[in-house]
Amino acid sequence: MKRNLPLLIIAGVLVGAFVVGVLLYRAMKPAPDKTQNNPASMAAPGAEPPHTRGVANAPVLLEEFGDFECPPCGQLYPVLKEIERDYGERLRVDFRQNPLVTMHKHAYDAARAAEAAGMQGKFWEMHDMLYEKQSVWTVAPDPRSEFQNYARALNLNEDTFMRDLVGEMASTRVALDLRRGKSLGVLGTPTVFINNRQLKAEEMTQDGIHKAIEAALKEKGL
Amino acid sequence: MSEAETKHLSQGAGAEGSVATQRAALSRLHLIAALVSLVGLADSIYLTVKHLTGETVQCTLLSGCDVVLSSAYSSFMGLPLAPLGAAAYFAVFSLATLAAFGYRGMRVPLLLVVGVMLLMTLRLLYVQAFVLHHYCEFCLLSALVTLTLTGLMLYSIQVPGLKSQVPGR
Numbered sequence: 299m300k301r302n303l304p305l306l307i308i309a310g311v312l313v314g315a316f317v318v319g320v321l322l323y324r325a326m327k328p329a330p331d332k333t334q335n336n337p338a339s340m341a342a343p344g345a346e347p348p349h350t351r352g353v354a355n356a357p358v359l360l361e362e363f364g365d366f367e368c369p370p371c372g373q374l375y376p377v378l379k380e381i382e383r384d385y386g387e388r389l390r391v392d393f394r395q396n397p398l399v400t401m402h403k404h405a406y407d408a409a410r411a412a413e414a415a416g417m418q419g420k421f422w423e424m425h426d427m428l429y430e431k432q433s434v435w436t437v438a439p440d441p442r443s444e445f446q447n448y449a450r451a452l453n454l455n456e457d458t459f460m461r462d463l464v465g466e467m468a469s470t471r472v473a474l475d476l477r478r479g480k481s482l483g484v485l486g487t488p489t490v491f492i493n494n495r496q497l498k499a500e501e502m503t504q505d506g507i508h509k510a511i512e513a514a515l516k517e518k519g520l
Numbered sequence: 521m522s523e524a525e526t527k528h529l530s531q532g533a534g535a536e537g538s539v540a541t542q543r544a545a546l547s548r549l550h551l552i553a554a555l556v557s558l559v560g561l562a563d564s565i566y567l568t569v570k571h572l573t574g575e576t577v578q579c580t581l582l583s584g585c586d587v588v589l590s591s592a593y594s595s596f597m598g599l600p601l602a603p604l605g606a607a608a609y610f611a612v613f614s615l616a617t618l619a620a621f622g623y624r625g626m627r628v629p630l631l632l633v634v635g636v637m638l639l640m641t642l643r644l645l646y647v648q649a650f651v652l653h654h655y656c657e658f659c660l661l662s663a664l665v666t667l668t669l670t671g672l673m674l675y676s677i678q679v680p681g682l683k684s685q686v687p688g689r
Contacts, residue, residue, distance in 0.1 A: 304621040
């Protein structure tokens, strides 16, 4: 009996761990929302409010998951600007933070810099600045001092900006956006959703995005 | 009985007593390791459940749980770290319990598992300190448990005559 005692203890702990895990899972599992059944609406909500450009109730919502240090995101930036001009009030653009921290060592700081600027009402100005100056700060020895220069150029309060950059709110917003991306199956950047439909890689051109927006407008009878 | 025979018997009894003391000390160390690993197991189970439900993990003492746990570093070779940690702590608990009860051949795998866990812990501590600049208290608790286990394993190696004198069953 004594020889088998440790085996019994181990089996007991295994069963106990499993039972505790199942009970915790049942207690924490969110109740399914039966009123919503499309994958994007069931996904994690992301940071609230999202960074939005355009009209709130526009018929087409373009949601981009971007990484300021990712070169293809930098290439998509002028394309999206042009598309925004083309569609005007028919298009709303949301930007979601998706820094690929394993590949881009300054992406997380850049995401937080944009959030810090957003706290002073200039998210999009910093967003544009980060993409336009991507080739500068990504190779700078101290990107944070570059971000501070951009904050100065945007007439932000520099002390507040630098404090917010490392503050909890910026990191929480980035984390929430990352969680939304993860729940939607975002694997890389840029990833674009148009009215909750993820664009395929071959659609990520100016022409492809145009066609997707046109199709979304047509679906709405516009 | 001659004087020489009496001395020999007395030395033999002393050596047996010493081995018994070392065995008891080692058993206690393994028992402590088993109990400590249960703390890590509970921590990992909690994080595994949070991972499965997709809920945000809120820190109560620090502010970076969500940052750390939603980062790319929260998985290893595509596998989330939380269930891997739970499996590792359960392995440590099992091996340490068997070793505490005198089962043979448990110490080397126990040292290996704790060694691997130490490497993973050091990696995650580095990432929290120098990459993410945020700390997750659940990860720090796990790190504390692994460091304690490492300390216990290092101490167990120091028990004299361990290799040759601890008989198994």
